[in-house]
Amino acid sequence: MYICLCNGYREAEIASAAQCGASTPEEAFHRLGNGPCCRRCLPTAQAIIDREIEMCEGLKISGLAQVAELV
Numbered sequence: 416m417y418i419c420l421c422n423g424y425r426e427a428e429i430a431s432a433a434q435c436g437a438s439t440p441e442e443a444f445h446r447l448g449n450g451p452c453c454r455r456c457l458p459t460a461q462a463i464i465d466r467e468i469e470m471c472e473g474l475k476i477s478g479l480a481q482v483a484e485l486v
């Protein structure tokens with residue numbers, strides 16, 4: 416699904432940028448090639464980024480728990 420109509424960025428692209436370290440829509444958009452224009456999509460883009468960061472944090476905690484079980 417398209418999130419940013421100005422740049423043609425899809426949800427998966429924004430999520431991917433977040434997985435690569437972007438924590439704001441501006442960072443994500445710059446990683447994807449273009450900064451925001453009208454900025455209408457930024458709240459939705461931030462929600463996608465927050466969701467991805469939360470999922471990554473969960474994976475880290477889960478991974479640490481698995482390592483702790485092995486030690």
Ligand code: FES
Nearest residue numbers: 419420421452456
């Ligand atoms: S819709 Fe994303 S900057 Fe305009």
